[in-house]
Amino acid sequence: MRIEQARLAGVAxxxxxPFRDDRGLFTRTFDANLFDEWIGVPGTSASFVQDSQSRSAKAVIRGMHGRGGRGEAKLVRCAHGAVLDVLVDARPGSPTFGEHEAFTLDDNAFRHLYVPPGLLHGFQALTDTADVCYRIDRPHDASEDLAVRYDDPDVGIDWPLPAGVVSARDSAAGSWADLLTRLR
Structure with a gap:
């Protein structure tokens, strides 16, 4: 398994x-020792406390979500299908604050992301169905939810497909300008 720094600060x-043969394939989707070595803090991998999974139809957009307080770290991968996964740096003081970066995650390359606390996360399903798995470092607390509309022009995400189903919550999310006020 290779671990590489993304353009956004702290994102891996x-x-x-994968080992592929005539039966199919076998791959390791997580290695705690390699992960802890990359993070530079032994035992960081043990802080993940919850695994979750979503299934989305083609063109569905979920996001852009984050957590206030001390934030939420997560590992994100697409176990079935493909998604365009997007991160927005919402950490005041970060060298990449306000920037976003997009990644294609799929069930062929098996790439996945380490998302440090303080980033907003969302994705669009690119295939008929897409299953996204999340490994999260603390239980969900709705009182700390942060959100920005997926189509906010100040963020400027270029989704590859016209928006499919978007939840009422995501459609009602505030703007980037609203979030900046809340972060100050």
Missing amino acids: VLTPE
Whole structure:
């Protein structure tokens, strides 16, 4: 497994190296020792406390979500299908604050992301169905939810497909300008 720094500060792209043969394939989707070595803090991998999974139809957009307080770290991968996964740096003081970066995650390359606390996260399903798995470092607390509309022009995400189903919550999310006021 390779771990590489993404353009956004603190974001890692984890790329497994599957063994493929006439039966199919086998791959390691997480390695705690490699992850802790990359983070530089032994035992960081043990802080993940919850695994979740979503299934989305083609063109569905979920996001852009984050957590206030001390934030939320997560590992994100697409177990079935493909998604365009997007991160927005919402950490005041970060060298990449306000910037976004997009990654294609799919069930062929098995790349996945380490998303440090303080980033907004969302994705669009690119295939008929897409299953996204999340490994999260603390239980959900709705009182700390942060959100920005997926189509906010100040963020400027270029989604590859016209927006499919978007939840009422995501459609009602505030703007980037609203979030900046809340972060100050």
